[in-house]
Amino acid sequence: GENVEQHPSTLSVQEGDSAVIKCTYSDSASNYFPWYKQELGKGPQLIIDIRSNVGEKKDQRIAVTLNKTAKHFSLHITETQPEDSAVYFCAASYQTGANNLFFGTGTRLTVIP
């Protein structure tokens, strides 16, 4: 099966700075890469995703880049705000008869006011 590694496990940044979280995946068949934000006591919330035929996608302060050759993808958050503090999970997916998501180990982001 797919193996997704995520770094760093914790990240602290000053408000207004940028944050970058990186993930690598193992299976070249993976073709869908979402990022989830999980706040305490809540389920994961999709914040951005990218498909394997796209190299970069941006949505306001959030961007994701994908390097298929190197099998890695990254989340970039600019102008961070305290409400960005949460655990972020990357994931990779490919069809195995039914859809399946393989999650990274998570990054706890703390934005210091």
Added chain:
Amino acid sequence: DTEVTQTPKHLVMGMTNKKSLKCEQHMGHRAMYWYKQKAKKPPELMFVYSYEKLSINESVPSRFSPECPNSSLLNLHLHALQPEDSALYLCASSQDGMPPAGGYTFGSGTRLTVV
């Protein structure tokens, strides 16, 4: 309606109890999922239903029994659980197709404590 609704939000049960977790979505999604999440860990897939048929069972113990009564509902029946089964149980849904249009939508989960 763009939500996945899970009930109850919290559940405490004894090791001899039988209980059920419920999940509901009205987005027309044809795939539904159960995930288990331990503290400070990523969600781990338990079961996948596609078009109301069980398509993936990730070697989950038989004390967990899923059921998909119709395309909008997903249940997880619990019996004779162990304290180590205490976790956040997440339900998710998605469109068919790979990758699914609109991605996967997660509910807020049921926080289960087995005593």
